[in-house]
Amino acid sequence: ETGVTQTPRHLVMGMTNKKSLKCEQHLGHNAMYWYKQSAKKPLELMFVYSLEERVENNSVPSRFSPECPNSSHLFLHLHTLQPEDSALYLCASSQAGIEGYGYTFGSGTRLTVV
Amino acid sequence: GIQVEQSPPDLILQEGANSTLRCNFSDSVNNLQWFHQNPWGQLINLFYIPSGTKQNGRLSATTVATERYSLLYISSSQTTDSGVYFCAVGDSNYQLIWGAGTKLIIKP
Numbered sequence: 354e355t356g357v358t359q360t361p362r363h364l365v366m367g368m369t370n371k372k373s374l375k376c377e378q379h380l381g382h383n384a385m386y387w388y389k390q391s392a393k394k395p396l397e398l399m400f401v402y403s404l405e406e407r408v409e410n411n412s413v414p415s416r417f418s419p420e421c422p423n424s425s426h427l428f429l430h431l432h433t434l435q436p437e438d439s440a441l442y443l444c445a446s447s448q449a450g451i452e453g454y455g456y457t458f459g460s461g462t463r464l465t466v467v
Numbered sequence: 468g469i470q471v472e473q474s475p476p477d478l479i480l481q482e483g484a485n486s487t488l489r490c491n492f493s494d495s496v497n498n499l500q501w502f503h504q505n506p507w508g509q510l511i512n513l514f515y516i517p518s519g520t521k522q523n524g525r526l527s528a529t530t531v532a533t534e535r536y537s538l539l540y541i542s543s544s545q546t547t548d549s550g551v552y553f554c555a556v557g558d559s560n561y562q563l564i565w566g567a568g569t570k571l572i573i574k575p
Contacts, residue, residue, distance in 0.1 A: 355511070390508075395565040396553070441508055455500045455515035456563075461508045 356380040359444050359459035366434065367467055374429040374462045376444030384449040385427040386456070387419060390441040402427060403449055434466045469494045473554055473566035480544055481574050488539040488569045490554030498557040499530055501539050504568070505550045513539070513552075544573045 357378045366372050378385060387399040399413045402421040416438075418430040427444055444459040470493040480486055492499075501513040514521050514528040516537065521528050525545075530537040541548055551570050555563040 355509070395567050396555075398562065401562075443508075443510065445510075455512035456502075457512060458502075458510035461510075463508070 355457050355459065357444060357446055357457050357459040359442075359462050361462060362460065363463050363465075365465045365467060366431070368434060368436070370434075371430070371432040373431065374442055374444075374464075376427040376429075376459055378425055378427075378444075378446040378457070380446060380448075380457060382446035382448050382457070383424060384447045385421060385424075386445040386447075387427065387429050388443040388445065390443060390461075392440075396443070400429075431464075434464075436466050439464055439466045469496065469556060469558070469564045471554060471556055471564050471566040473552075473569050475569060476567065477570045477572075479572045479574065482544055482546060484544050484573075486541045486544060486571065488541075488552050488554075488571075490537040490539070490556075490566055492535050492537075492554075492556045492564075494535070494558070495532070496556040496558055498563065499537055500555050500563070501528055501537070502553045502555065503548075503550050504553065510553070541571075544571075546573045546575050549573045 360375045384403045389397045400419040401408045405421050416433050420428040441461045443461045445456040447456045472491045474489045499517045502510050504510045516528045516530045518530050518532040525542045527540045551568040553568045554566045557563040
């Protein structure tokens with residue numbers, strides 16, 4: 354365990370389903386991130402929350418909707434996804450603004466859209 | 468934007484060998500991190516090293532910021548070192564630019 358917990362570990366969903374990914378960090382960090390990792394591509398930053406406010410949104414389609422109810426929890430709500438959205442979705446946290454601290458990642462959710 | 472290049476893309480070594488992984492970046496950065504992703508997808512932060520040298524056991528890293536590169540050294544490789552090693556750089560606390568990674572296979 355790294356201190357960042359993601360659930361579920363695996364998810365298979367149809368294109369018309371609605372599901373949510375959950376991330377919880379127990380490290381007292383003030384920033385949380387959603388990343389997408391597809392085969393043969395670099396990690397893509399999707400969303401950043403700092404102190405529960407969204408600070409980055411890298412042109413992610415609206416079928417992905419993040420939610421950060423408090424500094425320890427981050428959700429990614431999914432609806433009407435496409436097969437090309439199948440990927441490993443990674444959550445990370447960090448203590449932004451403090452030198453010397455790197456990111457801590459969760460184990461990821463492997464999503465398959467059928 | 469900042470470009471990140473990692474080399475080599477693939478590396479196959481026998482257990483016990485040493486290796487050097489390189490990360491070149493195209494602009495000044497104040498955030499550089501090395502990560503290891505194991506075969507199950509777990510990403511572990513190895514070093515936060517925007518400049519200087521750090522060591523942690525068999526791993527060490529050096530970043531020469533003025534020349535825009537960083538090196539990750541792995542000594543006495545073990546099979547558990549297999550996986551993909553990523554370098555990520557940024558000029559802010561939030562936006563990291565990731566390299567494509569070096570896939571390392573350590574054979575017993």
